[in-house]
Amino acid sequence: MPAASLDIEGLSAGYGPTRILEDVSFSVPAGGRLAILGRNGMGKTTLFATIAGQTRRYDGRINLDEGDLSALSGPDRALRGLGYVPQSRAIFKSLTVEENLFVGLKSRPKSALEEAYAMFPRLAERRRNLGSQLSGGEQQMLTTARSILGQPTVLLLDEPLEGLAPVICDELMAAFLSLAETKAMTILLVEQRIKAALDFAESVLILERGRVAWSGTPAELEAQPETVDRLLGVGH
Amino acid sequence: MTTIFEVLNLSKRFGGLVVTNDVSLTLNKGDRVALIGPNGAGKTTFVNLVTGHLKPGAGTVRMDGVDVTADTPTKRVRAGLVRTFQVTRLFSEMMPEEHVALALLQREGRSGQMLTNYHFMPEIMSETYDILGVLGLRDVAKLPVSEIAYGQQRLLEIALAMALRPKVLLLDEPAAGVPHADTVLIEKALAQLPPDLAVLMIEHDMDFVFRFAQRVIVLAAGAIIFDGSPEAVANDPHVREAYLGSYADARSVA
Numbered sequence: 001m002p003a004a005s006l007d008i009e010g011l012s013a014g015y016g017p018t019r020i021l022e023d024v025s026f027s028v029p030a031g032g033r034l035a036i037l038g039r040n041g042m043g044k045t046t047l048f049a050t051i052a053g054q055t056r057r058y059d060g061r062i063n064l065d066e067g068d069l070s071a072l073s074g075p076d077r078a079l080r081g082l083g084y085v086p087q088s089r090a091i092f093k094s095l096t097v098e099e100n101l102f103v104g105l106k107s108r109p110k111s112a113l114e115e116a117y118a119m120f121p122r123l124a125e126r127r128r129n130l131g132s133q134l135s136g137g138e139q140q141m142l143t144t145a146r147s148i149l150g151q152p153t154v155l156l157l158d159e160p161l162e163g164l165a166p167v168i169c170d171e172l173m174a175a176f177l178s179l180a181e182t183k184a185m186t187i188l189l190v191e192q193r194i195k196a197a198l199d200f201a202e203s204v205l206i207l208e209r210g211r212v213a214w215s216g217t218p219a220e221l222e223a224q225p226e227t228v229d230r231l232l233g234v235g236h
Numbered sequence: 237m238t239t240i241f242e243v244l245n246l247s248k249r250f251g252g253l254v255v256t257n258d259v260s261l262t263l264n265k266g267d268r269v270a271l272i273g274p275n276g277a278g279k280t281t282f283v284n285l286v287t288g289h290l291k292p293g294a295g296t297v298r299m300d301g302v303d304v305t306a307d308t309p310t311k312r313v314r315a316g317l318v319r320t321f322q323v324t325r326l327f328s329e330m331m332p333e334e335h336v337a338l339a340l341l342q343r344e345g346r347s348g349q350m351l352t353n354y355h356f357m358p359e360i361m362s363e364t365y366d367i368l369g370v371l372g373l374r375d376v377a378k379l380p381v382s383e384i385a386y387g388q389q390r391l392l393e394i395a396l397a398m399a400l401r402p403k404v405l406l407l408d409e410p411a412a413g414v415p416h417a418d419t420v421l422i423e424k425a426l427a428q429l430p431p432d433l434a435v436l437m438i439e440h441d442m443d444f445v446f447r448f449a450q451r452v453i454v455l456a457a458g459a460i461i462f463d464g465s466p467e468a469v470a471n472d473p474h475v476r477e478a479y480l481g482s483y484a485d486a487r488s489v490a
Contacts, residue, residue: 039415040386087413122276133250136322136409137275137440163322163412165274166442167481192415233417 003030003186004065004081004153006051011060013050019058020046021210028154028203030065031183033176035201035218036190037232043210044190045087048156052084053077064154083152083185087159089139093131097123097142100131104146116145119175120168137163144172148179154186155179161193169193173200194232198222206231237264239301240434241317241404246295248278248285248458255281256292257458263404263434270449270466271438274479278458279438280322283406287319288312300403316403320393322412328382332373332392335381336364339399363399370428371395372421387418391425398429405429407437411444419444442483446470454479 006028014020020043028034038044049055051062053074062069069077078084091100101116101123117124120141126134134142144160157176161169173196179185191197198204198218206214206227213231214221221227241263248256255278263269271279284290286297288309297305299315307315326335337354340363341347354360368374371391376384381392390410397405410426411419419441426448429435439445445452445466452469454462462468462475469475476484 039417122274126276129253135276135280136412141275159413163275163409163440165272165440165479165481166483167477167479168275170481192413194416232415 001081001151001153003032003180003183005030005032005063006154006186006188007061007063008051009061009063011047011050011062012058013046013055013060014058015046015055019210020055021050024060024207024210024212026205026212026215028186028188030153030186031180032186033180033200033202034188035197035204036188036207037194037197037204038207038213039232042207044207045158046210047207048084048086048158048188048190051077051156052082054084078150078152081153083147083150083155085144085147085155085157085160087162087190089136089143091131091134091139091142091146096128096130097134098127100142101146101149104149106150108149108151112149116149119148119172120145122168137165137168140164141168148185152185154188156188156190158190159192160189161191161196169196176200194228239263240265240299242296242298243286244296244298246282246285246297247293248281248290249293255458256285259295259455259458259460261453261460261463263436265403265432265434267434267436267451268449269434269436269451269453270445271436271453271455272440272442272445272469272479273455273461277455279455280408281458282455283319283408283438287317287406313400316401317406318397318400318402318404319406320397320408320410322408324386324389324393326381326389326392329380331378331380332368332384332388332395333364333377335392336367336395336399337361339396340364343400367395367398370398371425372428385418387414387421390414390422394422394425402433404434404436407435407439409438409440411439411441416441423447442480 008026011024012022036044046055050057057070101113105112123141140163176187180187189197201218204218204221205212208231214227239262243261246256246259273279285292296303299317304312304315337360338350340360341350368377373391376388411422449466452466454475456478462472470484
C-alpha cells in the first residue's frame with residue numbers, strides 16, 4: 001500500500017478526568033514528514049497514543065485517507081495501515097529477535113525479514129538472541145524494525161533515536177527519509193534531538209500544554225530563535 | 237594521581253557470544269571519563285559486571301586497591317562503587333526529599349526508621365538538602381516525582397547515588413530521554429559533583445560527552461578499541477566508522 005494522508009481534526013484526549021490534549025488539528029499529506037516537538041509532558045506521546053487508539057479520545061476525528069479511524073480499536077487501526085513505534089521499547093523479551101520480527105510481518109512472507117536485517121545489520125547478528133539479552137539500543141532497533149515490516153501507510157515514531165549510536169542515528173534517519181520520499185510511508189516523528197528532527201521534516205508542529213502552539217516549516221522555525229527558546233528551551 | 241578503581245582482564249560470555257573481552261581500565265580520583273561505543277558493544281554489561289550485578293567469567297575488579305570481584309553489589313556500594321540505571325527507577329508518588337532521606341537512612345543502617353518522621357532528624361534533613369542543592373533540585377524537593385520534569389527525575393537518580401557517598405560513580409546514559417535543551421541541567425549538576433569523585437559516564441549524546449569528558453574510552457564488540465583524549469577520539473578512523481558517523485565530520489568542521 002502506498003503512503004496515506006493523515007488529517008487530525010479537533011482532537012482532545014486524556015487519562016480519566018485529566019485532559020492532556022485540547023483541540024489539536026493538523027494535516028500531513030501522503031508521503032509527508034512531520035516533526036512534532038515540545039518539552040516533556042506537553043502531550044506528544046499522548047497525541048501518538050491517541051492516534052493509535054491507546055488513549056481515551058474525548059473529541060475529534062482521525063482521518064486516514066478520508067476514512068475516520070476514531071471509532072476503531074487500536075488493532076483495527078493497525079490493520080488499516082497505522083504503524084506506531086512507542087517510546088517504551090515494547091518488545092517481547094521472552095522471544096528471540098526473529099520471533100519478535102515475525103509478529104510485525106502480518107501476512108507478509110518470511111523472506112521480508114531481510115528488509116529488517118538490511119536496515120539493522122546488528123539485528124541479523126542477534127537474530128537468535130532473546131529480547132531480554134538485547135542492549136537498550138538494540139531493543140530500540142527491534143521495535144522500529146518490527147513496525148516497518150508491517151508496511152504501515154502512516155508511521156508514528158516516538159523518539160526512535162533514543163539510546164542509539166550516532167552512526168546508527170544517521171543510517172536510520174536516512175532510511176526514514178527514503179521511506180517517505182518514495183511515498184512508501186507518511187512519517188510523523190517525535191524527537192528530542194531537535195536538529196535531527198528539523199533536518200528530516202518538511203513541516204513542524206510544537207505542542208505546549210496539549211495544544212498546538214506553533215506550526216510551520218523547519219526553515220521558518222530556525223529563523224525564529226525566540227520561538228525555539230520559548231517553546232523548546234530550558235526552564236520554561 | 238591516585239588510582240581509585242581498577243579493572244583487570246575482565247571477560248564475560250553469554251553462551252557463544254563474547255560480551256566482554258579482556259577489558260582493563262583504571263580510574264583515578266577526580267577522573268571524568270566517557271564510555272562510548274556501538275549498540276550492543278557491552279557498555280551496560282561492563283557496568284553490570286563491575287558492580288556485581290553479573291558474575292564475570294574472568295578478571296578482577298579493585299576498589300581503592302582492594303579486590304571486590306567476589307563481593308555482592310551491596311558490599312561494593314559500601315566500598316564506594318555506585319551506579320545509576322538507563323531507565324529511572326523512582327517512586328512516582330514520593331517527593332525527591334523523601335527519596336534522598338530514605339537513601340541516607342539506608343546508608344546509615346537505619347532503614348528501620350524509614351517509617352518514622354525524618355524531619356526530626358537534623359543530620360538527615362541537612363544532608364538531604366545539601367545533596368538536592370548540588371543537583372539543583374531544592375525547588376522541587378516537595379513535589380511528587382510524577383510532577384517533576386524527566387530531566388529532574390534523572391538528576392534525582394544521581395542524587396540517590398550521591399547519598400551513598402560514592403568514590404566512583406558509574407552513570408548509565410544519564411541524559412537518555414531528556415530533551416536536548418534540558419541536558420544542560422544535567423551538565424551543570426555534574427559540574428557540581430565533588431572534585432575527587434571519579435565519574436564514568438555511558439552516553440550517546442556526543443555534544444554532552446565532548447563537553448563532559450577529559451578522557452574517552454570506546455568499547456566495540458566487548459573490547460576496548462580506544463582510550464584517549466576527546467580530540468583524538470574524534471579523529472580516530474575506526475571510531476568514526478564504527479560509531480561517530482557524521483558527528484565526527486560535524487565536529488571536525490566545527
